[in-house]
Amino acid sequence: METISPSRNQPSIRTAISANYAELSDTLRVAADYIADNQVEIATRSLRSVASASGVSPASYTRLARALGFPDYEALREQARSELSRRGENTFQDKARRLRSDADQPLLPRQVSACIDNIRALVDDIDPQVLEAAVECLEKSRKIILIGALASAGFTDYFAYLAKWFDDRWVVAGRNGATLGSTLAGVSSEDTVLIISKHPYAHRSVRAAEVAATNGAKVVVLTDSHAFPGLQFADFHFIQRTESPHFFSSYAATLVLIETITGMLVARAGAEAEARIQEVDRHNRLLDEFENV
Numbered sequence: 001m002e003t004i005s006p007s008r009n010q011p012s013i014r015t016a017i018s019a020n021y022a023e024l025s026d027t028l029r030v031a032a033d034y035i036a037d038n039q040v041e042i043a044t045r046s047l048r049s050v051a052s053a054s055g056v057s058p059a060s061y062t063r064l065a066r067a068l069g070f071p072d073y074e075a076l077r078e079q080a081r082s083e084l085s086r087r088g089e090n091t092f093q094d095k096a097r098r099l100r101s102d103a104d105q106p107l108l109p110r111q112v113s114a115c116i117d118n119i120r121a122l123v124d125d126i127d128p129q130v131l132e133a134a135v136e137c138l139e140k141s142r143k144i145i146l147i148g149a150l151a152s153a154g155f156t157d158y159f160a161y162l163a164k165w166f167d168d169r170w171v172v173a174g175r176n177g178a179t180l181g182s183t184l185a186g187v188s189s190e191d192t193v194l195i196i197s198k199h200p201y202a203h204r205s206v207r208a209a210e211v212a213a214t215n216g217a218k219v220v221v222l223t224d225s226h227a228f229p230g231l232q233f234a235d236f237h238f239i240q241r242t243e244s245p246h247f248f249s250s251y252a253a254t255l256v257l258i259e260t261i262t263g264m265l266v267a268r269a270g271a272e273a274e275a276r277i278q279e280v281d282r283h284n285r286l287l288d289e290f291e292n293v
Contacts (some may be wrong), residue, residue: 012083016232022070149204151251159262160172
């Protein structure tokens with residue numbers, strides 16, 4: 001069989017999915033989600049095996065390849081192989097193996113250096129005017145719904161913890177017995193949905209962005225790449241670098257961005273925020289939330 005060489009001008013598979021996701025049928029979206037999350041399998045397994053594992057027919061994968069701009073599925077498969085080859089050791093397992101092989105090199109200075117570089121890059125990567133506009137959008141919203149899954153879930157909790165000190169409009173979706181659907185029910189153009197999602201991207205975060213946009217809500221996305229499929233639904237998006245010698249990507253820059261956004265909101269709220277922070281602190285002490293030292 002003739003080997004099909006991917007074009008240098010061909011966008012990455014994730015970029016192609018992100019650009020075309022809105023036009024895909026429900027079946028092709030399932031196939032696209034599987035490809036985005038299982039690129040190694042796409043590159044190494046037969047189409048029949050991929051179809052069986054994903055529950056989507058081989059013909060659907062062929063249609064998807066063409067919808068994404070590839071002449072056929074084999075071309076998409078070659079693109080997956082090419083991307084994996086360029087990426088090198090990039091799976092979680094490979095990164096963990098590399099950590100073990102580099103065990104003689106102290107990890108702390110390498111991790112700190114990577115995180116510092118990621119944080120410094122925020123200044124260049126984020127347009128201050130866009131950030132101001134996003135903060136203004138949050139300030140004027142009736143309600144702000146935070147959505148994060150997998151590794152991002154804890155960071156939405158931290159976001160809400162900070163925000164609720166000075167503002168009671170913030171809600172973390174899909175937590176404490178509430179379903180994601182029940183939290184998103186009733187969102188409108190008066191509300192903002194803020195999504196944190198890093199690779200590997202959670203299906204529910206992509207779906208939530210689509211639902212929120214369909215209902216007219218503003219969508220703010222914090223992610224690590226323009227390849228995040230939900231980016232097409234975002235009114236504002238901010239890309240944070242996540243490079244790290246660790247087996248998992250770093251959230252250090254994301255934490256700085258979360259703290260920056262909440263700080264900007266406190267500054268905008270002025271005396272009202274100060275009064276609420278004082279009231280929250282008083283109630284926390286009445287309820288013995290803090291250890292007295």
